[in-house]
Amino acid sequence: MAVVEPEHEAHDDHHDHGEFIAHHFESAEQQFDSGKLGIWLFLVTEVLFFSGLFVAYTLYRVLHPEIFDQAHVFLDKYLGFANTLVLLFSSLTMAVAVRYAQLGKNQHVVWYVLGTMVCASAFLGVKAIEYTHKWDQGIMVRSYFDYHAGHHEASMPLARALGVSDYLIWISIVPVLLLVGFALFAVFAKLTEKANAAFFSACMAIAIGGYFIGALAGHFYMELTDGGIGGRSEKAAALMAYEDETHSDHEHTDKPADHHDESAAEQQKETSEIAPYEGPQNDEFDQDIGIFFSIYYCMTGLHAIHIIAGIGFLAWILWRSILGHWRSDYFGPCDYVGLYWHLVDLIWIYLFPLLYLID
Amino acid sequence: MSHDHDGGFAHPAPPKLLITVFIALVLLTILTLAMSSIDLGLMGAFGFWIAMSIASFKAALVLLFFMHMYWDKPFNVLVFLSSSLFVILFIGLTLMDSSHYKNSVDEYPRQPDPPALSP
Amino acid sequence: MATAAERKKLFGHAENNYLNCTKGIRSWIFTLDHKRIGVMYLVGVTLALLLAGVFALILRLNLWTNTSELLTDAQYNQMFTLHGAVMVFAFIIPSIPAALGNFVLPMMLGAKDVAFPRLNLCSFYLWILGTGFLLWAIISGKGLDTGWTFYTPYSIQTDTGVIYATFGAFILGFSSIFTGLNFLVTVNTMRIPGQGWFKMPLFLWGLYATAIIQVLATPVLGITLLLLIAEKAMHIGIFDPKYGGDPVLFQHFFWFYSHPAVYIMILPGMGVISELIAVYSRKKVFGYSFIAFSSVAIALLGFLVWGHHMFTSGQSIVVTLIFSAITFTVAIPSAVKVFNWLATMYKGSIALTTPMCYALSFIFLFGIGGLTGLFLGALSTDIHLHDTYFVVAHFHFVMVGGTLTAVFGGVYHWWPKMFGRMYNDNLGRLSCFLVFMGFNLTFFPQFVMGARGMPRRYASYDPEFTIFHQWSTAGAMVLGIGIVLGFGVLVYAAFKGPKVAGNPFGAASLEWQSSSPPDFHNFIHQPILHDPYDFESMIYDEELDTYVPKEFMEPDKQPATEPEPQTH
Numbered sequence A: 001m002a003v004v005e006p007e008h009e010a011h012d013d014h015h016d017h018g019e020f021i022a023h024h025f026e027s028a029e030q031q032f033d034s035g036k037l038g039i040w041l042f043l044v045t046e047v048l049f050f051s052g053l054f055v056a057y058t059l060y061r062v063l064h065p066e067i068f069d070q071a072h073v074f075l076d077k078y079l080g081f082a083n084t085l086v087l088l089f090s091s092l093t094m095a096v097a098v099r100y101a102q103l104g105k106n107q108h109v110v111w112y113v114l115g116t117m118v119c120a121s122a123f124l125g126v127k128a129i130e131y132t133h134k135w136d137q138g139i140m141v142r143s144y145f146d147y148h149a150g151h152h153e154a155s156m157p158l159a160r161a162l163g164v165s166d167y168l169i170w171i172s173i174v175p176v177l178l179l180v181g182f183a184l185f186a187v188f189a190k191l192t193e194k195a196n197a198a199f200f201s202a203c204m205a206i207a208i209g210g211y212f213i214g215a216l217a218g219h220f221y222m223e224l225t226d227g228g229i230g231g232r233s234e235k236a237a238a239l240m241a242y243e244d245e246t247h248s249d250h251e252h253t254d255k256p257a258d259h260h261d262e263s264a265a266e267q268q269k270e271t272s273e274i275a276p277y278e279g280p281q282n283d284e285f286d287q288d289i290g291i292f293f294s295i296y297y298c299m300t301g302l303h304a305i306h307i308i309a310g311i312g313f314l315a316w317i318l319w320r321s322i323l324g325h326w327r328s329d330y331f332g333p334c335d336y337v338g339l340y341w342h343l344v345d346l347i348w349i350y351l352f353p354l355l356y357l358i359d
Numbered sequence B: 001m002s003h004d005h006d007g008g009f010a011h012p013a014p015p016k017l018l019i020t021v022f023i024a025l026v027l028l029t030i031l032t033l034a035m036s037s038i039d040l041g042l043m044g045a046f047g048f049w050i051a052m053s054i055a056s057f058k059a060a061l062v063l064l065f066f067m068h069m070y071w072d073k074p075f076n077v078l079v080f081l082s083s084s085l086f087v088i089l090f091i092g093l094t095l096m097d098s099s100h101y102k103n104s105v106d107e108y109p110r111q112p113d114p115p116a117l118s119p
Numbered sequence C: 001m002a003t004a005a006e007r008k009k010l011f012g013h014a015e016n017n018y019l020n021c022t023k024g025i026r027s028w029i030f031t032l033d034h035k036r037i038g039v040m041y042l043v044g045v046t047l048a049l050l051l052a053g054v055f056a057l058i059l060r061l062n063l064w065t066n067t068s069e070l071l072t073d074a075q076y077n078q079m080f081t082l083h084g085a086v087m088v089f090a091f092i093i094p095s096i097p098a099a100l101g102n103f104v105l106p107m108m109l110g111a112k113d114v115a116f117p118r119l120n121l122c123s124f125y126l127w128i129l130g131t132g133f134l135l136w137a138i139i140s141g142k143g144l145d146t147g148w149t150f151y152t153p154y155s156i157q158t159d160t161g162v163i164y165a166t167f168g169a170f171i172l173g174f175s176s177i178f179t180g181l182n183f184l185v186t187v188n189t190m191r192i193p194g195q196g197w198f199k200m201p202l203f204l205w206g207l208y209a210t211a212i213i214q215v216l217a218t219p220v221l222g223i224t225l226l227l228l229i230a231e232k233a234m235h236i237g238i239f240d241p242k243y244g245g246d247p248v249l250f251q252h253f254f255w256f257y258s259h260p261a262v263y264i265m266i267l268p269g270m271g272v273i274s275e276l277i278a279v280y281s282r283k284k285v286f287g288y289s290f291i292a293f294s295s296v297a298i299a300l301l302g303f304l305v306w307g308h309h310m311f312t313s314g315q316s317i318v319v320t321l322i323f324s325a326i327t328f329t330v331a332i333p334s335a336v337k338v339f340n341w342l343a344t345m346y347k348g349s350i351a352l353t354t355p356m357c358y359a360l361s362f363i364f365l366f367g368i369g370g371l372t373g374l375f376l377g378a379l380s381t382d383i384h385l386h387d388t389y390f391v392v393a394h395f396h397f398v399m400v401g402g403t404l405t406a407v408f409g410g411v412y413h414w415w416p417k418m419f420g421r422m423y424n425d426n427l428g429r430l431s432c433f434l435v436f437m438g439f440n441l442t443f444f445p446q447f448v449m450g451a452r453g454m455p456r457r458y459a460s461y462d463p464e465f466t467i468f469h470q471w472s473t474a475g476a477m478v479l480g481i482g483i484v485l486g487f488g489v490l491v492y493a494a495f496k497g498p499k500v501a502g503n504p505f506g507a508a509s510l511e512w513q514s515s516s517p518p519d520f521h522n523f524i525h526q527p528i529l530h531d532p533y534d535f536e537s538m539i540y541d542e543e544l545d546t547y548v549p550k551e552f553m554e555p556d557k558q559p560a561t562e563p564e565p566q567t568h
């Protein structure tokens, strides 16, 4: 973007402005402090942005604990745990990157930022496995929730060949394109002797490669454990939920003792378009379990969007580190992106126990 | 803010500290995971609160050291912490209310079975 | 001390200024100058106001008879929804902070720009984008008929353009957040050396308090609208009772933002009025710190009362009582301000210029609007008054009588600074008179019919309300003429008005220590800090026909140090 600024006679208050100090700031420190307060305020808005989802979560958990009890067995806590570790580690590398930026050691910053990006992509890879596994079983948001246990046959030839879900192929298109694009561009830039661009593109390709590492690891975990062990196996889950339901129905004797056998339920569907809600259905999973997954998808989805945005910001930091911009009196952007990244981690620190570890 | 570095306002965190914090975070994560795996009948509903306390402790570690709050201006700390106040307010006041009309929501006629989306 | 020539350069009328320092359309659309962004915002919000104003006139015309002859019921629903949504999200929320605030705030701090100029420009483009999406709901032919509140479950059932409109409001929310964030940082880190918090003009306190709300509350609007879009697109079962969701939860979400948002609308207006009252009474404001802190108090208390919009929603009694009680406390800081303004005027030398006329009408109208808020905050009366024209009248008294009046007052006050030219004061006063009379004629009858049970958002009504509606419609026409006249006077002045120098009103806050219009860098010299309400610090310069800081006057032109005024 062209910044249009009139040429102006030298000002009496004009002093030795460093390379990166904007004209309206008096000193590097003022600029840094402004940015710092700005990013903290931005994080405040992020926290409040997520707060709505936490409200929805708390509300449904308090009002319908049974739904949460039934639903959480579908989440594999070991995958969640692994992802937590990945994010924590990425936070560590980011913190170290900021440290080196503060010391002006740009080359170190490059490596640690790259490490952070690889972790970020790996996190998304694992998430992709988790999501697609659920979609295969019809574990969707409330209105599309249509659980059917068991193994699902992929229809796409490629998916069959690889032994993965159709959905995984679809959502991997973007990372594949990015990976190939950056790799090709790296070669092109190398040939045209644009050293920085070549190096940057190569780094980006590696960073995006993290997605495939995560997805592969997640995939093999699922294969080896036959659908994951962190969330109890499929059949056990189905059984558990079934038992829980019948169990809880017996307890709630205050509810209208209308025990809906199949014929009654069918009759109802025929008579009225919209059936009155009669508590959890016995023969099927309760559709309202879908609300848990609505919340799950909203929370983790929004979080994943933040990770993706974070990768974009980190790429910018990576580029500027390659250009060697950081000095002990100018490292603000790296610090700010670091703060953003830690916040994303922070939110996950809460999401993990809230979603995966319900007992 | 102290200016112990030459003219700088940077406070590079010692690497040892960062690694220690990381290890503590991992251990705490393992602890939460273990807690949920072992059936702690005696804890009951406290399990949730313990898990949340551990999470908050982890959050505090991240904030203090990874996010440099420990060295930051008090005003910035205040700004960020105030956000949690408003989140609590939001959750608290909304929750005080919702159980009151829970039944009307539960009894509201539901949409019949959803369209199947799976391939 | 400076020579006359120097004074002319520093405080005179500047032929070379921020408006013409660079030329061409690109120099405007890529500008990072807060003054230009402020001017662009001003143009933008004015257009939004006029558009939504046309919707309002159509609504009023439709209500001339009780059988809704002009519009079908569905069209009527769309019309009031778009009127409300455009007015609230595209006009009133950005009006004072983004347009006037952007222009004035950095100058009041003696700074060259806001802390993040790029973010500032980004905020403006988000405003355009968001407004575009709102309007797309109309242009696409789908319309929007949920009311500006988007209540579930209706908003999920209707097949009008809810997704476009909510997405537009979502984007406008971010525009507002960015402005607020920018202002908070700018005020914190960019004050001129020596300017403590209590040496800031009160307008800045108003903007600061507003910005706190913008940053804390608007994200919640963002997530609310996202969830609503998800609910509408995929039925995620959070707000839609047909899928086990909780529609009242939507109201909690919405009002957690939107009650604080009504203070986003009024606090900057109150800040403007604090300036105007002091300048045109030529008296130090009475109780500076009370006015300052009451802004912050309003901002914070405003977060505790959202449930007063939900008294009849099925909310529990306990919560209702709590919200009602806290609602009353919000009125206290508002009243503190009103009393302080009155006390400031007491024994001041009041100049009834156009801005001052607007300020006086603000005090009167906001007073009524605020007091009727208390009727609505009281449980027993609200059960009767909720969703009637009484509520409509209440919020128009605060939003139009309050904020719009303050917008006019502020724009008239800073217009000579923005464009270096003076408007016709008599015509300005006439516009104020028309706005005031038209406004009262429009909305006062609405209190009466509301109290008698006329529900809001109805296209047709019982015949006994006809006479009130006809008054109201007639008043709306007068109000419309007043508003158009008000803008007409200003626009004419910007091009053809007599040139003025830096400080025609003798105000003492820093933005007046510049040429008119200001230089690109705001100040050619480092401005000299005085108390913003120490009007003695500015001395009339006959050659320039304007006020300049006393430090710049030759000693012989300074009035002989007067003997201490004797106390009688």
Ligand code: HEM
Pocket (backbone or CB within 6 Å): C149, C262, C263, C265, C266, C308, C309, C327, C328, C330, C331, C334, C369, C370, C371, C372, C373, C374, C376, C377, C378, C382, C385, C386, C387, C391, C394, C395, C398, C399, C402, C403
């Ligand atoms: C003195 C302080 C105020 C009090 C005590 C107050 C109280 C209330 C109450 C209780 C309601 C709900 C009425 C109902 O729906 O039954 C209400 C509605 C409303 N108020 Fe206020 N109010 C105050 C100031 C303001 C201000 C300053 C504004 C805006 C600038 C404002 C804008 C609104 C709006 C827009 C509504 C209606 C929202 C809707 O349902 O569409 N109020 N007010």
Ligand SMILES: [Cu+2]
Pocket (backbone or CB within 6 Å): C258, C259, C262, C305, C306, C308, C309
């Ligand atoms: Cu309110």
